Amino acid sequence: MSASADPDPAAATGTDDVQLTDPDLLADPYTGFGRLRETAPVARARNLDGSPMWVVTRHDEVRAVLDDPRFANNPLSVPGIDSDKRAELLVNMGLSEEYVPYIADTVLDSDPPDHTRLRKLVSRAFTVRRVSGLRPRVEQITADLLDALPGHVGDDGSVDLIEHFAYPLPITVICEMVGVPEADRPLWRRWGAELVRMQEPDRMRSALVEMVEHIRAMIAQRREAPGDDLLDALIAVREEDGDRLTEKELITMVLTLVIAGHETTANLIGNGTAALLTHPDQLERLREDPELAPRAVHELMRWCGPILGTRPRWATEDIDLGGQRIPQGEPVMAMIVGANRDPERFDDPDRLDITRTYETRGEQHTGFGHGMHYCLGAALARQEGEVAFTRLFERYPGLGLAAAEDELEWIPRPGLRALRRLPLRLGGV
Numbered sequence: 001m002s003a004s005a006d007p008d009p010a011a012a013t014g015t016d017d018v019q020l021t022d023p024d025l026l027a028d029p030y031t032g033f034g035r036l037r038e039t040a041p042v043a044r045a046r047n048l049d050g051s052p053m054w055v056v057t058r059h060d061e062v063r064a065v066l067d068d069p070r071f072a073n074n075p076l077s078v079p080g081i082d083s084d085k086r087a088e089l090l091v092n093m094g095l096s097e098e099y100v101p102y103i104a105d106t107v108l109d110s111d112p113p114d115h116t117r118l119r120k121l122v123s124r125a126f127t128v129r130r131v132s133g134l135r136p137r138v139e140q141i142t143a144d145l146l147d148a149l150p151g152h153v154g155d156d157g158s159v160d161l162i163e164h165f166a167y168p169l170p171i172t173v174i175c176e177m178v179g180v181p182e183a184d185r186p187l188w189r190r191w192g193a194e195l196v197r198m199q200e201p202d203r204m205r206s207a208l209v210e211m212v213e214h215i216r217a218m219i220a221q222r223r224e225a226p227g228d229d230l231l232d233a234l235i236a237v238r239e240e241d242g243d244r245l246t247e248k249e250l251i252t253m254v255l256t257l258v259i260a261g262h263e264t265t266a267n268l269i270g271n272g273t274a275a276l277l278t279h280p281d282q283l284e285r286l287r288e289d290p291e292l293a294p295r296a297v298h299e300l301m302r303w304c305g306p307i308l309g310t311r312p313r314w315a316t317e318d319i320d321l322g323g324q325r326i327p328q329g330e331p332v333m334a335m336i337v338g339a340n341r342d343p344e345r346f347d348d349p350d351r352l353d354i355t356r357t358y359e360t361r362g363e364q365h366t367g368f369g370h371g372m373h374y375c376l377g378a379a380l381a382r383q384e385g386e387v388a389f390t391r392l393f394e395r396y397p398g399l400g401l402a403a404a405e406d407e408l409e410w411i412p413r414p415g416l417r418a419l420r421r422l423p424l425r426l427g428g429v
């Protein structure tokens with residue numbers, strides 16, 4: 001939006017483009033994108049660098065974009081965009097050129113037939129059985145972190161749940177799943193944090209370099225002496241025609257799991273805990289009936305999920321959508337935050353109600369995306385959420401916010417709903 005424009009996104013219906021860094025939109029994405037859904041469900045917007053893009057906010061159109069193969073995840077699928085141009089975008093983010101391939105060609109950044117192949121290979125290793133078999137370890141890791149919380153209480157009597165529980169839980173679970181030895185986990189926690197926070201390019205670059213080398217060494221060692229972790233399964237997986245993941249693809253896949261499964265799950269735990277503490281009636285219901293945990297996690301994903309919008313989808317041709325023409329080459333962001341509060345789809349959408357019913361897969365909410373790129377780790381994330389919420393409130397029945405609700409600080413990053421800190425009082429235990 002230009003300096004003279006009304007900062008209210010409702011004004012962005014034709015003449016003014018939506019600015020993703022608009023402070024109002026960052027502070028309260030539910031109201032801002034909700035207004036857009038009413039007034040301009042397919043709206044012109046400006047990317048962070050000022051280039052044109054589109055945001056889509058209605059449930060039906062969000063799904064339509066994610067179902068339409070003419071919208072590509074890989075900009076290379078757009079006629080006229082070459083790999084130099086794509087690499088430039090990534091290098092601008094602070095990556096060294098030689099590591100661009102490890103980040104640029106993830107399963108999430110690919111289109112068929114590459115996506116079909118990668119997704120099929122990884123799905124053979126990342127199975128439902130592997131995820132459910134991990135549950136006792138998720139319980140143990142959760143219990144250990146919860147036991148350690150009193151040791152992190154500061155002078156003001158509060159403990160930051162984000163730093164001491166929400167972040168360490170998912171990265172430790174990923175380490176466990178991949179098969180990272182206990183002694184190396186502190187390193188992974190540090191690299192993970194530096195990679196996902198993406199705030200300091202130099203540290204991100206060195207974390208990436210160190211992590212790639214570490215994964216490469218792990219692969220070499222597993223080839224000598226195989227075990228039965230996810231990494232072994234990824235190394236071993238082979239299609240009938242002999243196709244398998246190359247070393248570069250293996251490294252990229254492990255990095256993807258760390259990046260995709262870390263900050264997201266951490267913020268589901270942070271946002272969900274804050275939501276339950278500020279809705280004591282809902283927390284009470286969960287406490288009375290822990291069997292509600294799977295539904296509660298779905299509802300928290302809908303109501304305050306960490307991902308507000310998907311990765312950009314690139315129009316591979318001119319596409320008509322919701323009365324607008326999206327020109328070839330322009331990116332579209334499918335706003336999960338709009339779809340998940342769409343009154344056409346959910347009764348009383350702004351109300352948090354952990355007793356709403358959801359189907360397990362193909363649920364009406366789009367917190368884990370939709371279509372062929374639907375989150376690979378959704379079952380794992382849901383499992384972590386269920387264990388985290390249930391055990392946290394069980395272990396600390398007197399848990400409470402150590403700050404007023406309106407003092408909680410949300411990180412102003414487009415596309416992400418995340419608390420900087422979540423200070424809590426553990427209460428009498």
Ligand code: HEM
Pocket residue numbers: 107108109119174256257258260261262264265268305306307310311312366367368369370372373374375376377378380381
């Ligand atoms: C894809 C959300 C946890 C791995 C996605 C997408 C969303 C999402 C919205 C689709 C993005 C798009 O279409 O642009 C979440 C949330 C999580 C979570 C909210 C936690 C609460 C995880 C975990 C893992 C994971 C724990 C793995 C350890 C992936 C992968 C993809 C993906 C590999 C790409 C799938 C593909 O392109 O086929 N996730 N995710 N995610 N997620 Fe998750």
